[in-house]
Amino acid sequence: MDKKTDVSILTWILVAFCVINIFFLVTGKLGFDAKGLGIITAVALTLAMYSFLYKDNPVFKIAENLFVGVAMGYWIIITWFNILKPDVFEQLIVPFFKDTGNAPQYIVIIPTLLGIFMLLRFSDKLSWLSRWSFAFVVGLGAGITIPNFIHAFILKQLTFDSLIAGSLPDSINNFLILLGVVSVLIYFFFSLEHKGVIGGVSRIGVWFLMIAFGASFGFTVMARMSLLIGRIQFLIRDWLGIIQ
Amino acid sequence: MERLLKIDRRIIFVFVAAAVTIPLLIKFDLPVIATKEVRGIYDKIDSLSEGSHVLIAFDYDPASKEELQPMAIALLHHCFKNNIKVIGMTLNPGGTGLADSAITEVGNEYGRKYKEDYVFLGYKTGVELVMINMGENIYSAFPKDFKGNATTDMPALKDVQSLQDFDFVVDLASGSSIEAWIAFGKEKYNFDLGAGCTAVIGPDMYPFLQSKQIEGLMSGLKGAAEYETLINRKSSAVAGMSPQSVVHVLVVFFVIFGNTLYFMTRRKK
Numbered sequence: 001m002d003k004k005t006d007v008s009i010l011t012w013i014l015v016a017f018c019v020i021n022i023f024f025l026v027t028g029k030l031g032f033d034a035k036g037l038g039i040i041t042a043v044a045l046t047l048a049m050y051s052f053l054y055k056d057n058p059v060f061k062i063a064e065n066l067f068v069g070v071a072m073g074y075w076i077i078i079t080w081f082n083i084l085k086p087d088v089f090e091q092l093i094v095p096f097f098k099d100t101g102n103a104p105q106y107i108v109i110i111p112t113l114l115g116i117f118m119l120l121r122f123s124d125k126l127s128w129l130s131r132w133s134f135a136f137v138v139g140l141g142a143g144i145t146i147p148n149f150i151h152a153f154i155l156k157q158l159t160f161d162s163l164i165a166g167s168l169p170d171s172i173n174n175f176l177i178l179l180g181v182v183s184v185l186i187y188f189f190f191s192l193e194h195k196g197v198i199g200g201v202s203r204i205g206v207w208f209l210m211i212a213f214g215a216s217f218g219f220t221v222m223a224r225m226s227l228l229i230g231r232i233q234f235l236i237r238d239w240l241g242i243i244q
Numbered sequence: 245m246e247r248l249l250k251i252d253r254r255i256i257f258v259f260v261a262a263a264v265t266i267p268l269l270i271k272f273d274l275p276v277i278a279t280k281e282v283r284g285i286y287d288k289i290d291s292l293s294e295g296s297h298v299l300i301a302f303d304y305d306p307a308s309k310e311e312l313q314p315m316a317i318a319l320l321h322h323c324f325k326n327n328i329k330v331i332g333m334t335l336n337p338g339g340t341g342l343a344d345s346a347i348t349e350v351g352n353e354y355g356r357k358y359k360e361d362y363v364f365l366g367y368k369t370g371v372e373l374v375m376i377n378m379g380e381n382i383y384s385a386f387p388k389d390f391k392g393n394a395t396t397d398m399p400a401l402k403d404v405q406s407l408q409d410f411d412f413v414v415d416l417a418s419g420s421s422i423e424a425w426i427a428f429g430k431e432k433y434n435f436d437l438g439a440g441c442t443a444v445i446g447p448d449m450y451p452f453l454q455s456k457q458i459e460g461l462m463s464g465l466k467g468a469a470e471y472e473t474l475i476n477r478k479s480s481a482v483a484g485m486s487p488q489s490v491v492h493v494l495v496v497f498f499v500i501f502g503n504t505l506y507f508m509t510r511r512k513k
Contacts, residue, residue: 053257074341078337079369083367083369086392144373144376145427148427148432149427151427152430152431152457153427156455156457159455177454219443219444220443221495222443222465222488223443223464225264225488225492225495226443226464226465227310227311228264229268229310229484229488232487233268233480233483243268243269243271243483
């Protein structure tokens, strides 16, 4: 479709959107308050985002950039009030200049400096300082993660339940899990040629992998549809008031 | 046939939109049967005595609201109805507003008092480090709540010193925080953990159910609908099950239709 048609579609949708909202505000279906105006804003942004399904357009771009900006602003405010203010500003800086009854927590200087060093990556001259912060993060992260992950995700998962469980379906489940683990591991074992028994078992492994990918895809479809359902519920319940 | 294979994707979008909207307007109910996984969380909370402490981690942001907020609300209804003290927190800065509104609205509905019956601790950065800190001393991790009140003398946190003192911990996650709660929380400090997650990460969580590292699992909008059915308070998640079923049938139809056309045209060539 040409640009002229697109502009006329956009204009008609905007006119319809304005007419509906003015009608709702005049009739009192939507209050002229924070809640009512909040709903109108949310509807406008929802429709703007879904307009991408028609094709990429300036309204979608505006909504997309607005989302990024608002989300970043929100994150900064939350980080200030939940972390920087109580853990740095009130612990270190305020007691330094004012008598609060508490001594300044000088230990906070170390993590604060390491945090500032990270931001120095943007400086050509001082970016080398950021390596100290990264070294600290990588070292600490590896030290904490490796033993805990090995314990929780390998050793605990290796704990073997009896193949014979309380009920027949549970026993079948246990057998299928064992077969799945062994056959998939053999499929990824490349030191032996996949022929004969090894080839047969690895083929079973491929089937297990395919079923797992199918299940993952099915769950993903379900998740994406849930988001659409939620938005349409919002549009026809909270905005249009058609359903309760 | 070739033309059908090159169908405009927007026609499929219209079908999907209709498959979601029409069942919501016509409103027909399909049975929602609670699975063993969801029942695991319900039974655990139901078994707790009055005054027990449940920690709910709202580790999601508005992008996953449609799946996880109904789950959180259903869980809060169950806790407040059973007179259980609820302690909320989040490891996702985008989750603070959703968590605060859910916990406050449901708490008010049951006449529960902030600081006495429930508290929202707010957001802390660091994920694994926050868990380890909470496992050692919860007041060191959260000296103040989301509203700036000191947590040390809060009645809602009476008898709670660390993660071990919680009778149940539930993580509602849109990311990888469930794995972190297992590795750095449950396995390290030994407490009962339940999980709720988006459907996308649902399949990855089943191994932890099998190994009993989590007590139960709510996965996606369906998990929330099952929980709403169990607490006998059908709301937006149950209402979403009819369009979900219709749209799934449509997707299955499209997959079969597309594959049939593909194989037919390939044979022709």
